Amino acid sequence: MTTPVHDLIAFESPSDANAMRVLAVGDDPFALKDLARFAESERVEFESLRDAASALRTLSVGGRSAVLVLLDAHDPDEQLTWWAEVLSRIPRRPRLIVLVPAPTIGFLLRAAQLGVFEVLSTPVSRDRFSDVLRRVRAAEDESALVLPDVRPIAVGSSGMVAESPAMLPVFRTIAQVAPSAATVLITGESGTGKELVARAVHYHGPRARGPFVAVNCAAIPDNLLESELFGHEKGAFTGAVARKVGRFERANNGTLFLDEIGDMSLPLQSKILRVVQEREFERVGGLEPISVDVRLIAATNRDLKAMIAEGRFREDLYYRLAVVTIKLPRLADRGDDLLLLTSSFLREFSERYGKHITGLSDRALELLKMHEWVGNVRELRNVIERAVLVCDGDVLRAEHLPEEWRTGAELVAEHDARSLVTLREMEARHISRALDYTHGHIGEAARILGVHRNTLARKIREHGL
Numbered sequence: 001m002t003t004p005v006h007d008l009i010a011f012e013s014p015s016d017a018n019a020m021r022v023l024a025v026g027d028d029p030f031a032l033k034d035l036a037r038f039a040e041s042e043r044v045e046f047e048s049l050r051d052a053a054s055a056l057r058t059l060s061v062g063g064r065s066a067v068l069v070l071l072d073a074h075d076p077d078e079q080l081t082w083w084a085e086v087l088s089r090i091p092r093r094p095r096l097i098v099l100v101p102a103p104t105i106g107f108l109l110r111a112a113q114l115g116v117f118e119v120l121s122t123p124v125s126r127d128r129f130s131d132v133l134r135r136v137r138a139a140e141d142e143s144a145l146v147l148p149d150v151r152p153i154a155v156g157s158s159g160m161v162a163e164s165p166a167m168l169p170v171f172r173t174i175a176q177v178a179p180s181a182a183t184v185l186i187t188g189e190s191g192t193g194k195e196l197v198a199r200a201v202h203y204h205g206p207r208a209r210g211p212f213v214a215v216n217c218a219a220i221p222d223n224l225l226e227s228e229l230f231g232h233e234k235g236a237f238t239g240a241v242a243r244k245v246g247r248f249e250r251a252n253n254g255t256l257f258l259d260e261i262g263d264m265s266l267p268l269q270s271k272i273l274r275v276v277q278e279r280e281f282e283r284v285g286g287l288e289p290i291s292v293d294v295r296l297i298a299a300t301n302r303d304l305k306a307m308i309a310e311g312r313f314r315e316d317l318y319y320r321l322a323v324v325t326i327k328l329p330r331l332a333d334r335g336d337d338l339l340l341l342t343s344s345f346l347r348e349f350s351e352r353y354g355k356h357i358t359g360l361s362d363r364a365l366e367l368l369k370m371h372e373w374v375g376n377v378r379e380l381r382n383v384i385e386r387a388v389l390v391c392d393g394d395v396l397r398a399e400h401l402p403e404e405w406r407t408g409a410e411l412v413a414e415h416d417a418r419s420l421v422t423l424r425e426m427e428a429r430h431i432s433r434a435l436d437y438t439h440g441h442i443g444e445a446a447r448i449l450g451v452h453r454n455t456l457a458r459k460i461r462e463h464g465l
Helices: 033-039 052-060 076-088 105-113 126-140 165-177 194-203 222-230 266-278 304-309 315-321 337-352 362-370 376-390 403-413 423-437 442-449 453-463
Strands: 020-025 044-049 068-072 095-100 118-121 144-146 153-155 158-160 184-187 212-216 255-259 295-300 324-327 359-361
Touching (some): 020 052, 020 126, 118 126, 153 194, 165 194, 165 324, 194 255, 266 315, 304 315, 423 442, 423 453
Parallel strands (some): 068 095, 184 324, 212 255
Antiparallel strands (some): 144 359
């Protein structure tokens, strides 16, 4: 067997316990020369080994274990799987970085699936090497937290995750109102889970076997919304080539959920009021009244009382809808529910994408708690899904969360209390960052923030952005 070539690079002290130990493996003893030189100024104990057998012996001996393995792969497709399997069996699994001249997209995808920390194109610059070491050190400084055991409250095929005192009035009201036929108005910011609450009212009531039909009033142009709700007769207007059954008819003996009802025009509000009062309507272009037995639940993120004062919402419709009102708290007001929801989403998306994520780092949790959550639970869900997709191990760490969060957290840490701003200013800044990131594309920014584009457009106007 070829004698391994050891090339220990001097740093502050060969026995310095704070130095990061890196094993570099390659057939050519000179191939990693530049990285060894870079390591001199990075407080790294850098050891270059010629072959895999020598590296395995070094990894298996007692003493301080390696944090990082650099693989200069002459046959990356073959070596990648073997090394990922070997390192996974080491108690304190070192992170694997693979050096290849020109990695293909297929290779990068397979490396991500196997948990490779990074794939670097050779030759590697000093800045690139320093950046990787910084990320490794940051990950090493994080401690893994065991995910709490979350038991969602069943809502149809979905589940509600909540233990916060702020959610107790919500559950209490759901339990009280579900057995009745009363109309319900659900209020709260976008992304707080209004449709899920509406489903809870439906599935815990006597109409649970009936249909649950949801309509987002803000997503359908007003000239089409009437036909969508009430249906139309053949020939009622240009393009009406056949009779259409509307959402009210489809929801018969069940529940109709009108989301974002504050976006509905006044003429259409009048027609909704008639259905609530008379329990009947006509299709567009029709003459015969159609009777329906529908429970109506509405939701809005707007201040309907303010809209009434401005003449933009009918007061009589408001009181017909608000027989029972359920107000949902912001995610920021739900305390430890943040961790419970994160745990639930982590498990959900880990299973969906074939990952095995069992923990969350303390630093990642800190960043999650520091975030403003303008988009509430919906934004959290989007963030965790993205984090699971890019996570390359069994612990979700700070590096898997948006980079601007880490940068922002560092900037906040450098300022004192005099730099604190109001929640309104913070929201404006957060929206502004999202718009900068998407180059002003409102639809894409709304998707990232987890809010409806109409909600974002309204907030942009409010903040004068």
